[in-house]
Every structure is written in structure tokens, then in C-alpha cells.
Amino acid sequence: MSISLSGILKTICFLALAVTVCGCRNESSSMDLKDYPIEHEREFGGIYIKISIADFLALGYHFGDCIRLEFSNGYVIEELPFYSGYYVPEKEELLVGYPGYPYIKAAINNGDDLWEIAGLQETDTASITLVDPGRYGAIQEARDMQSVDDRDKYESDEIFANFRPISGGRLKENLIYRASSPVDDTYNRASYVDTLSEKNGIRLIVNLSDSEETLAERMDNVSPSDYLKNLYDQNLILLPGINTQYGSTELKTKLASALLEMCSHEGPYLIHCALGKDRTGFVCALLEMLAGASYQEILDDYMLTYQNFYHVTKDGTPAKYETVIAETFIPLMHYIVPVGVDLQKDNLVSYAEAYLRAGGLSPAEVQKIKNTILK
Numbered sequence: 534m535s536i537s538l539s540g541i542l543k544t545i546c547f548l549a550l551a552v553t554v555c556g557c558r559n560e561s562s563s564m565d566l567k568d569y570p571i572e573h574e575r576e577f578g579g580i581y582i583k584i585s586i587a588d589f590l591a592l593g594y595h596f597g598d599c600i601r602l603e604f605s606n607g608y609v610i611e612e613l614p615f616y617s618g619y620y621v622p623e624k625e626e627l628l629v630g631y632p633g634y635p636y637i638k639a640a641i642n643n644g645d646d647l648w649e650i651a652g653l654q655e656t657d658t659a660s661i662t663l664v665d666p667g668r669y670g671a672i673q674e675a676r677d678m679q680s681v682d683d684r685d686k687y688e689s690d691e692i693f694a695n696f697r698p699i700s701g702g703r704l705k706e707n708l709i710y711r712a713s714s715p716v717d718d719t720y721n722r723a724s725y726v727d728t729l730s731e732k733n734g735i736r737l738i739v740n741l742s743d744s745e746e747t748l749a750e751r752m753d754n755v756s757p758s759d760y761l762k763n764l765y766d767q768n769l770i771l772l773p774g775i776n777t778q779y780g781s782t783e784l785k786t787k788l789a790s791a792l793l794e795m796c797s798h799e800g801p802y803l804i805h806c807a808l809g810k811d812r813t814g815f816v817c818a819l820l821e822m823l824a825g826a827s828y829q830e831i832l833d834d835y836m837l838t839y840q841n842f843y844h845v846t847k848d849g850t851p852a853k854y855e856t857v858i859a860e861t862f863i864p865l866m867h868y869i870v871p872v873g874v875d876l877q878k879d880n881l882v883s884y885a886e887a888y889l890r891a892g893g894l895s896p897a898e899v900q901k902i903k904n905t906i907l908k
Contacts, residue, residue: 564593566661568605572636573648573655576742577776579640580648582659586630589637594663596677597670600628601662602639608651613639614669620676623864628661632679633719633807643777643864675856678843680808682721692841694725695809698733698801699817699834701826703907708800710735711817713809714742715761716751720808723755731760735803738770739795741813742806745772771795779815779868782891788816789892796905810838815865822869823885824907828877835862 566589572581594600596617602610614621615628615637624644630637639659641647687693696712710733715726730738740748752765764770773791775784795802806812814835821831836857839845845853866876870884889899 564663566592566659568658568660571604571653571655571657571659573653574638574640577640578646578648579638580651580653580659581634581636581638582661583636586634586637589630595667595670596630597667597673598663599665599668601664602628603660604651604653605658606652606654608653610639612664614672616669616673617677617679620672622860643779675852676860678839678845678853680720680842684721684725690725690729694722694729695838695841696726696729697837699821701821701830701834702824704821704824704826705906705908707733708802708906709817709820710801710803711809711813712803712805714740714805714807715803716740716748716755716757717742717807718755726805727758727761730803731758733801735801736769737795737798737800737802738764739791739802739804739816740770740772741775741804741816743772744774748772769798775812777811779865785888785892789889789894792820792889792902793894793898796902800905808842810842814838815868818865819869819885819888820906822881823889823903825880825882828881831866832858832862
């Protein structure tokens, strides 16, 4: 195995920086966060600690640090990774400074609500202490992917908005589209999705991320087109209100009901969450699976989002590409398909059907969805 000089120098610099950081930051008590107010983040479950990501970083914390988190009710997590994304295995705890969040957040990745587990109340507070600077820096570096929210940095409106029809198996062409949100402008994409939805004749939207209340607020804030207002006024924006608990009975029931309702209307349809990445990726994988798409077809569509937003490709960034598959895509598929099933060889249709039946649909209702979306 050969090692390049640049690689050696890069490693030396990284280690030197790590030593310097450890030596400085470990000695500082001014970084400690004492008795900060907290807030229950109910949509996905978790705890907002009410300091902005920028202000927390300004204290001297870095993504990849190991911290100690203690609440005023006595609940303590001794060693917690701090990441810019959900870079821990499912059911594990982390502190996350996710882009677009108003505050840093303590949570369990795709698991139970940490707020409830910790037995917290709104009057409780949180304190944070740095335990080990940079302990998880290598993981942060490998998995860190940040999108740029500037349209000029993208080749087309479609790429910027992550707007595209899904395909695979026997799915009808240009029937089901996926995208970022046309109403949530946190990432500066709403107006582009609005315009592209009208251009492609979308007749019904499945909004996975908003409630009736938040949708009404967003419609007041984003200056929607007359086209989007019309869909809203005619109740053609469905609001199943799902989080990322894909295996829960509640989510299965909400999603199955929404897809059945979708297929009671004329398409084309648009499915979206905030960025059109996680929840949207799961729902589209389920529909592609139901349509008989192959593992590779489902994977290719899923990874196109990572190419659009983060320039992650099989040839250009193979390590990150394989990391996304192993740590995000495969676990996502196994919410539908049992662990142990060969995703690349088995016929996946029956598992998608079983998922919808577990959500309360009859065989006839599952068939209605298939009759609507299949060629």
C-alpha cells in the first residue's frame, strides 16, 4: 500500500491540531453551559437546549466533541457525541446542531422521545460540560454533508429544489414527484418547488412535515402562487404529519391512510418534507418497492438526492457514498423489509404490501393504490 506525501502531511497537521485543541479546550471552564432553558421538540421527539448552534459553537465547542449533559431533574448522559447531523446508529443518543434548527438538540436517533425518557418538564434546565474535545471528529468528518442554499450554486432549478419524478418497476411515468417543500422556505427552495409543481401539473400534494397550523403559518409567509393557494383552498394538500419513526404503528397508519387518500384523487402527485430527503426518501422507496422496482432502482433514486445536495457520487466520493448506503439507506429499507432478507435478490413487492396492511389497509385498498400508480 502506498501513502502519498500529501496524505502524510495532512495526517500530521490533523493530529497536531487535535493535540492543540485538546490542550486548550480541556482547560477552559468558560465553555460550560449552565442551567439553560429547554423546550420539548415534539415533531420528532427530543430536547431543544435554547442556545443557537452558532452561539454554542462560539463558546468553543466543535462538531465531533464528546460532552456531558445534565438536566436539573438529575438525569445525566455522561458521554454524548455532538454532531452536525444524525451520525449515530439508530436508537443511540446524540447532541445535534442540525442546519435550520433554532437551537442545539439532544435526541435519540430514530428512537423513543428522549424528553419522556428523561422525565423532563418545561421548568427544567440543562447544563453541558466538555468531556473530550474531538473524540468523534473522524466520524463527523466522514459523514458531514451540508447543502448550499444558494440557487446560483446549482445547475438547474430542479437540482436545487430536488424536484423530480420517481420511477422504477411498473410505476407510471411522471405520476409521482418528490421535492423539497413548496411552503417551508428555511432552505430558500419554496418558490422553486411552487413554480416547478405548477409547471408539471401537480394536482395533489402530500406534505409529510407540516400540521394544519404550521401549514397555515407558512402559507402566510412564503407568498405562494395562485396555483398553490388553489390547491390549499381545495384541501388538496394532505397532511399525514409523520416523523421518522418509520416502524411505529402510528406512522404506518397515518402514511397508509394518506397514500390511499392520494390515490382517490387525480395525479400527478407531489410528495415532500422539508428538504425532500429523509421522510420523502422513505415514502418514495415504499412506493417504488410496491411498484416492483429493483433494489438498484430504489437506491439510484435515493442517492440522487445526495448527489443533488452534497455532490456525493459513487465514483467521485466513494467513501461517503458507501457510508450513506450502509448507515442510512439499508436501515431505512429494513423498516419495510425484515433484516436477513437479501434486498438485491428478493421480490420486494410483498413487503411493501405487508407494510401498508400493517397500517390498516385491506388487501383491496392496497390493490387500489397499486392500480393507481402502476402502468
